[in-house]
Amino acid sequence: MGRGLLGIEELSREDIESILVRARHFQPAPHQPFGRFDTLRGRTVVNLFFEASTRTRTSFEIAAKRLGAETISITASGSSVSKGESLVDTLNTLGAMRPDAIVMRHAASGAPHFLSRYLPIPIVNAGDGTHEHPTQALLDARTILDRRDTLEGLRVAIIGDIAHSRVARSNIHLLAKFGASVVLCGPAALLPREMALIARGIELTNEMSEAILDADVIMMLRVQLERQNESAYPASEYFPFFGLRQEHIELAKPDVIVMHPGPINRGREISSAVADSQRSAILNQVENGIAVRMAVLEKVLAV
Ligand code: ASP
Secondary structure, eight states: OOSSBOOSTTOOHHHHHHHHHHHHHHOOOTTOOOOOOOTTTTOEEEEEESSOOSHHHHHHHHHHHHTTOEEEEEEOOGGGSOHHHHHHHHHHHHHHHOOSEEEEEESSTTHHHHHHHHOSSOEEEEEETTTBOHHHHHHHHHHHHTTOSOSTTOEEEEESOOTTOHHHHHHHHHHHHTTOEEEEEOOGGGSOGGGGGSSTTOEEESOHHHHHTTOSEEEEOOOOGGGSOGGGSOHHHHHHHHOBOHHHHTTSOTTOEEEOOSOOOBTTTBOHHHHTSTTBOHHHHHHHHHHHHHHHHHHHTTO
């Protein structure tokens, strides 16, 4: 793994495994707080978020603090800034602050890659447009591996707005590298055929029941209303076809793991009964976000 973390696509299996193993070390025992370490003492991590975030930004901040680093958060509204200007301004601002790493979220795919070419500072991609969200895929893998011995051979159904999902892209790359079989499902307009080209053996279907049959893992995705017209996917029309309900769970493996990167939209892509059920690992994903981001920050800052 070079400097920074821009995407899962460019990571090797070994890079991913080492992050997942290290993250395990940071997971707290049940009902215990996260441990505090000082491996990043004296370092400064800047969180630069041009798009909304609850889980990712908070957990990067907590992760950095648990390792003894200082954090500074800069937020901006993605919709009101022009891409080129904001990034150039940002470069100057950040250069002056001399941080040790920058965690960045931006609505434009490729924005962290652009920044990483100009700044001699490791950049961690916290979500770039519809492209990648690498730490989400890492925490998803950690969550699955807390319940299964291996990713190899698992059937993983990823359902919803595949077209606009950076979570789907990062997960497809990761799961394919580890030999899981991936089936993508969504309305035709949100399921571009070229998604099948990301890795070998990816199935595409518009039928929820087909995707979920015998699934080990179901990953639900939010309809990315910030990237398209809201009126195209009203909840009342979306939910009957692509909303996850108890009847679907019966088709999957009995110990199926239900996941969602959040924020969840109850009654649009998932029913409350399923989101709050025993099969749901949604809050475990949130918890694992901290452990995985601790492992990533440590690795990126090469301690
Ligand atoms: N939180 C995830 C992301 O930033 C998923 C979502 O927003 O739907 O991509």
